[in-house]
Amino acid sequence: MGKVNIEEENVSQADLETLGVNQEAALELFSRVANGLLKHKVMGKEELIQHLNKLVRDPEAYLRQKHGKFKNLAEKVIGLQKEGVMPRFEKPAPEMPENLREFPVFGREHIEPGAFAQMNTAINLPVSVAGALMPDAHQGYGLPIGGVLATEANTIIPYAVGVDIACRMCLSIFDLPAYTVDSEKDKLKKMLEEHTVFGMGGTVKKHFDTSLFDRKEWKATALIRSLRDKAYSQLGTSGTGNHFVEWGELNIPEGELEGVPEGRYLALLSHSGSRGFGGNIANHYSSIAMKKMKLPNEAKHLAWLDLDSEEGQEYWIAMNLAGDYASANHHEIHNKIARALGLDPALRIENHHNFAWKEQLADGTEVMVHRKGATPAGKGVLGIIPGSMSTPGFVVRGKGNENSINSASHGAGRLMSRNVAFKTLKRDLVEAELKNKNITLIGSDLDEAPMVYKNIHDVMAAQEDLVEVLAEFQPRIVKMANPKERPED
Known part of the structure; x- marks a missing residue:
């Protein structure tokens, strides 16, 4: 903004009242700042009024200006709005850019058109900086499942994190031979039945470790x-849909x-997230963002x-707490089962795949990376990518x-919807597949049958540039929610 050389009249009370500045405290504040800028010939009155009009309606925008002339005023406006002294205005709809941006796609041949359309919309948001689509991608709400989106560092999209905040994987490896899954099959099956709880309303009364609830964030x-x-009541429980706890054979x-x-x-191996806590957080703040x-x-x-x-x-604050809660949730399950087994795990590996992280792009740009159904895959970072109940997962x-924004797929990805699965799959063929792979299944239904998922080997082949496979996990005793439960994933 260049300095002007002509005298400008003061900004009057009437000028400010037309902007929605009516209360005495606000009028005094705006008058002092505005006329100070005019007195020192920083800008003309017309330009000043335009800035004040924008500031009243969107003070957060001026907070992002590190050396802006209106930053201090914006902070005070936000304070006055919180006190009810000044009104809050609905922000105008941002304009979508006319020139579409491109984004890297891994395993293009495995991805449905709906996922491409959703990613196109996401990458062209005014706040988007970069994006990528993983080979397990399929259509979801907002950002596609398997979508990665980097936005400006001070922005976050609740629906790009997802409804099941911090849905994650957790693997405990025990120093016992893999054949234990056969020689102690009944014992291991009983452990799953006694120490896991599935379902939307599932709760537990006895916990292993509740120290997370001592934190001030609650x-x-x-x-x-x-x-x-x-x-608290749901700590140590699992969700519905594609969430599971399973015994299997790990080959290093x-x-x-x-x-x-x-x-x-x-x-x-277990897969679930932050339960009803995360779901309520997601719905509440998604609604606020959309309004x-x-x-x-x-x-x-x-x-x-x-x-x-x-x-x-x-x-x-709530998202990060949900992340720690989801981790504690898995630990509760694994620790209870390890205690019943009488053996601590030799190694435990875990990772989120529905979350947002503050990171930097390769050029140093600070961004917010949303991974909705995508595994963090920074250099040297360990993760778990599961297949289906009858196909292997991978460490x-x-x-x-x-190019993938340090990300990889979070699984095989759905090949068909739940409705299509119920209409087309034959129960006897699914049972034959499980018997052929020597899988013992507790719970679940046709909508989670192995056939509803993409070929995990094709998905892994499409991301050889993203991750190195260290070990393979073959499920053997799988527990999921009751078939009557509504899917949460």
Whole structure:
């Protein structure tokens, strides 16, 4: 903004009132700042009024200007809005750019058109910086499952994280031979039945470790406080849909895996997230974002929150707490089963795949990376990519591929919807497949049959540049939710 050389009249009370500045405290504040800028000839009155008009309606935008002339005023406006002294205005809908941006795609031949359309919409948001599509991608809500989206560092999209915040994998490797899954089959099956609880309303009364609930974040917001008791009662439970806890055989073919030498071991693998706690957090802040940010219909679920705003900070605190809660949830299950087995695991590996992380792109740009159904795969980072109930999953080490934004697939990815599965699959053929692979199944239904998923080997072949396979896990005793349960994933 260049200085002007002519005298400008003052900004009057009437000028400010037309902007919605009516209360005495706000009028005094705006008058002092505005006329100070005019007095020192920083800008003309017309330009000044335009800035003040924008600031009243979107003060967070001026907070992002590190050396902006209106940053201090914006901070005070936000404070006055919180006190009810000044009104809050609905932000106008951001314009979508006319020139579509491109994004890397891995395993293009395995991805349905709906996922491409959703990723196209996401990558062209005004706040988007980069994106990528993983080979297991399929259509979801907002960001496709298997989508990775980097946005400006101070923005976060609740629906790009997902409804099941911090859905994750956890693998415990025991120093027992893999054939234990056959020689002790009844005992291992009983452990799953006694120490796991599935279902939307599932709760437990006895816990292994509740120290997470001593943290101060549980008192951070009214919403978190209202959900604490529910979260406590659901600690150590699993969801519905594609969530599972299973025994299997882990094969480390050569060398060692984090100190565990090559060989075939008994292992326990689980998949679930932050339960009702995360679901309520996601729905609450997604609703707020969509009300604040009016986007075109195809992009409405991609409404974002500004981390400089009160709602953005609340969501950030809640999302990270949900992440720690999801991890504790898995630990509760694994620790109870390890205690029943009478043996601590030799190694435990885990990772989120529905989350947002503050990271940097290869050129140093600070961004918020949303991985919705995508595994972190930074250089040297360990992760778990499952297949289906009858096909193998893999322990992987990330290669840090900048084109994928340090990400990989989170599984095989669905090949057909649940409705299509129920209409087309034959129960006897699914049972024959499980028998052929020597799989013992507890719970589940046709919508989670192996046939509803893509070929995991094709998916892994499509991401050889993203991850290195270190070990292979073959499921053998699988427990999932009751067939009557509504899917949460």
